Amino acid sequence: MIGELLRSQPEIALFASLALGYFIGSFKIGPIQLGGVCGTLIVALLLGQTGARLAPDLKNIAFALFIFALGFTGGPQFFANIGRxxxxxxxxIVEIVSVLLLVMTAVFALRLDAGTAAGLLAGAAxxxxxxxxxxxSIGRLGLAEAETARLQANIVTAYSVSYLFGLITIVLFTSQFAPLLLRVNLREEAERVWRKLGGDGALDEGQRMGALALVSRVFRVGPAAGLAIEALEQxxxxNLTVEQxxxxxxRLALEPHLLxxxxxxxxxxxRRxxxxxxxxxxxTEVSDARFGALAAERVNVVLTRRExxxxxxxxxxxxxxxxxGRGVYIAAVTRLETTVPALPGTELNRGDVLTLVGAKADVERGARQLGYVLPATQKTDFVYLGLGVLLGMAIGHLGGRVGGVSIALGTGGGCLLSGLLFxxxxxxxxxxxxxxxxxxQILKDFGLATFIAAVGLSAGPDAIRLxxxxxxxxxxxxxxxVLIPGLLSLWIGRMFLKLETPMLLGAIAGQQCSTPAISALVGVTGNSTPVIGYTITYALSNILLPLMGPVVVGLAGKFG
Known part of the structure; x- marks a missing residue:
């Protein structure tokens, strides 16, 4: 009865997969959390046993929107981090090269087909x-329909099997095993780096998050008598301003040389x-009814200033x-939807969103000097979005043969590149x-989840066989x-690149595109210093790894 209902109305299977999948993915066991996408895939694989299927067009549209939005949001950071x-x-690069070599080793050793090899890459990474x-890419190989469906199903099954083990491994490696190998106390190291970057080492993470970035106090002048306002601020x-x-x-008219x-x-x-x-x-700090708390404005500004x-x-x-600079302060730095600690030693990139705090006139002046105010709009430019996806589809038709291996970007790769550009x-x-x-974020979350549900439903019958x-x-x-690229990066980052341990481990979590790993790291370190390394490698790997899908399919198809 249920199977017949799902087959006749596959949209029920779609939303059941999303609802149950995200519910399952929300549970945590220690630092491990499957997440909604993997949960959706598991539910879709089970419901796929009933024969419910979604139209291929829906799957393709959902993935095109997801991958374009992924490139669009990551574009500024991707280009900003290529050089500096x-x-x-x-x-x-270590991640990309090593996983590609490991996948091809598995192809030769286990005689993997192209679908299983690509799914292994997706899950482990x-x-x-x-x-x-x-x-x-498999759909473009010109194979029989049944063979194409089998290989595409193998991608999903191999992904679902290897994803859980890859996730557990990267979380435990970055937060537990790597510090033991380096013989460091990760919390103490993170505290040292926090102070080195100019942070207040006296507070723990909970206090830092609760403390206001900007405060105001009223003083009766004593020891500062005879000092000019400009000299006091310098x-x-x-990092402080005399406002009144x-x-x-x-009330006196304020000027820099006022004594x-x-x-x-x-x-x-x-700053506090x-x-x-x-x-x-x-x-002496006093309470004076004539002085209210400073009415601070908070403005989000996209950093575009080249210098x-x-x-x-x-x-x-x-x-x-x-x-x-007078009276304007950077309270937060957001990079790829992730908050980076806004410490004096934090390095800024073009495309960062800076939260400026201060009096209204001050933050408006600062915004004009640094970039442009991020407008609080809910309107999407569908002309721009539509043109971007169309260009991506056109780019996706480009391809060729490299060393006898046929490689085509497809709509996914094309939309990813056009998203970066746009x-x-x-x-x-x-x-x-x-x-x-x-x-x-809606395009990314719903697009990916819908795509995953569609491929999971179609792969259900073949999952147990693989x-x-x-x-x-x-x-x-x-x-x-996970382990081999992680160990290589740990060795290279420590011995040759001389990266600070919290940032290095954050970068390893980022090269693996693992949000649970960075969450576990921040919990262990007690502050957000690992995020500084995470955002850079995450931006790069999030773009480069999807482009490896067609490469693996081409290589495994030729040599598998």
Missing amino acids: GWRYGLLS TESAVIGTASE RYGC VDRDGA LAAGDIALVAG EAVVAAGPAIG AHGMTVAQLREQATPEQ GWIRSRHPLIGSLPSAAA VREYGIALPVVGILM
Whole structure:
């Protein structure tokens, strides 16, 4: 009865897969969480036993939207990190080369077909997008319909088997095994790096997250009497600002050379640590009804200023004139939808979203100098989106033969490249091509989940056969495909690139495109320093790994 219903109305199977899959994927066992995509695949494989199928057109449209949005959101960071982030980017190259060699070794040793090889790559590297690019590439091989369906089903089954083992391995390797191999206390190392970057080492992560980035205090001037406002602000690295001064009940006009006098009442605002440190040197903190808390504005600004790329937060402030930088503070840095600690030593990239905090006039001035304000819009430019996907489909028809191996990008690879291009153009010309981050996230999440559900339903009947054929070989190879690149990157990053341990382990999690791994790392370290390395390799691997799908299919088809 249920099987007949699902076969006659496959949309029920789709949304059942999404609902149950994301419910299953939400459970955590320690630091391990399957996630909604893998949960959706498992449910779809089970429901696929009933014979429910989704139309191929729906699957193709969903994947095209997902992969374009992936490229669009990652484009600015991808191009920003190609040059200056080479030390971390090298680890992504280590990942790509080593997993490709390991997959081909498995192809020769186990006589894997193209579908199983590509699924092994997707699962072990925990990169679901490979399923789409590889599946489409198999569809272009010109094989019989039954053989094409079998190979595409093998991608999904091999992915589902190797994904779980790859996920567990990368989480445990980065958060537990690697620190033991390096003989370091990861929490102490992260605390040391945090202080090195200019952070306040006295607070734990929970306190940091709860503390306000910008505070204001009212002082009765004592020890600071005779000191000019400009000199006081520069003494604390321009990390605080005198916003108001009252003398004998009258408000004074503020100017840099105004000398403070004993008994003045001054409203001082700035970074919490700077205001706290400066308090005793200014005078006695008081409560005065004439001074309310500073009405701070928060504005998200996309960094486009060319000279700022590669600068640290501290260097950016040092380069600004007192008039330019006065009263504006960077409270947060967002990169690829991930928050990076906005410490003085944090390096900035073009395309970063900076959260500026300060008085309204100050943040507006800072926004004009650094880039453009990210508009709070919910409107998507469908002209731009449609043109981008069309261009991607056109690029996808490009292909050729390399060394006798036929390789074609397909719609997935083409839309990924066009998404990169259109996202980069959008970052340079912000008045065109609006695709709000929330809308882009919906396209990525729903597009990928729908695609995964579609391929899972079609692969259901073949799943058990493939597991029986290879037994534990696929899980073992999946574990090796995480450990070997991870160990290579650990050795290269430590011995030759001289990367700080928290950033290095974050970069290894990023080269594996593993969100659970970085979440576990942040929990172990107690702060977000690993995220600095993670965002760079994640941006690169998230683009390069899907492009390996057609390469693996071509190589395995020739030599498997």
